[in-house]
Amino acid sequence: MTIAGPKYGEIGSGEGGAGATWLTARSLAGLKNIRHGFFGRQGGYSQGVFAGLNVGTRNDDLPSAVEANRALVAGHMGFPPASLTTARQVHGVRCIRVETPWPASAAPDADALVTDRPGVLLGTLTADCAPVLLVDPAAGIVGAAHAGWRGALSGILEAVMLGMVEAGALAARIVAAIGPCVGQVSYEVAPEFEAEFLAHDGASARFFATAFAGARPHFDLAGYCAWRLERAGAAWVEVIGRDTCAEPAMFFSHRRASKTEDPRHGLQISVIGRLE
Template structure:
């Protein structure tokens, strides 16, 4: 089956894709294109899925680079392919490069996958931005790392891919209080839910942080991972269904 990916004109002509779960070799709760090496899926299926993604990005499998994601604001700068493809992945939540042929990737299952490009400067980036990483500044850190490689704020574009939408993201009062303690203006990202529950707007927060960082050309693809089980994996949906594990979506960008 052919792979399916969501793309954005905002990142053109840079090769990129927010891949859905369609077209993969995994089965069971992972059915489809699970690219999470940290999942309990069969490793052979995951590696086959990753090879298919690399091929779709017109790159060899060893050019598909990822991270050990830890919900941080840390950024890894990539200046070429690793000499040892089996070397440990960097502990970070964003990657940037100005090296052609390198495929930067992030894994998500409700968190925001954010792809960045300055086509004129030849600099790209990819970030994994959950609520913690976004609040701690992973998007701003990615922008700064790209500027250090020669990108410009005026030339930068950023697109948030499939992520959990506000209508599906119910949180409790402690979560709300953490945001309000950092900045009372964060109240705009919450809507009243049932009882003491609130509905949190993660992509709204992401877009606001990007714009505050001087990135005028930014957008969300408006795909909700929770609400579309045929196309997307969702950690929260799997938790609600009491499933033992969940697949990970992959999002990629290449110069």
């Protein structure tokens, strides 16, 4: 079952001069010992085009600012900085089971992470792609996935579900939440893009819409991700429903930045973990 999140999410606030603001999913909030958050760009220590809570390590931001931003995120979730674990995302379908946290500098190539260990805070970085956080509350197993169009089409969501099941979860107990990503109104695509999805599965047509005859299609990334999760057996899927491209004060956006003179941009982070 898919439910739409509240129009503006459930907002939790950090405290202090560098405090951050994050959104929480109703379906994940209140689960025993589970902490999660979909962070935006607000707060943090980065400056310039990266201003705010940039956690991306593969851009021109100051490493010291990124490290401080990552520590800030972990602290707001109640975890030590070293517990925050992310991958080097490559728009693929590799899912890794995390047993011990690693530093950002040693991150392996992957687009999904799963853990059954308490004290590990999984993170996924985005700037228009869909961040997906998952949990089997009974088993205490959590997952985080980075789902751009290519990864979603290729099967990253099924991969993270399978990774959780292999760690001891049951698909029928998995609750998933899809965080802020580029919204359909902002996501104009080429006809060839739509054709690739339809060639994979004709039922994908429902996730493309045109404003008028002859117009380019617009793609519903969050809706498509929810559909793939449901077909993989997830018990509950929530869509937060925020458009990263349309909210420059709240989110970093690759699509928005690419239309400016300086296409550089930061990355926001979404996290989930189980406390000790």
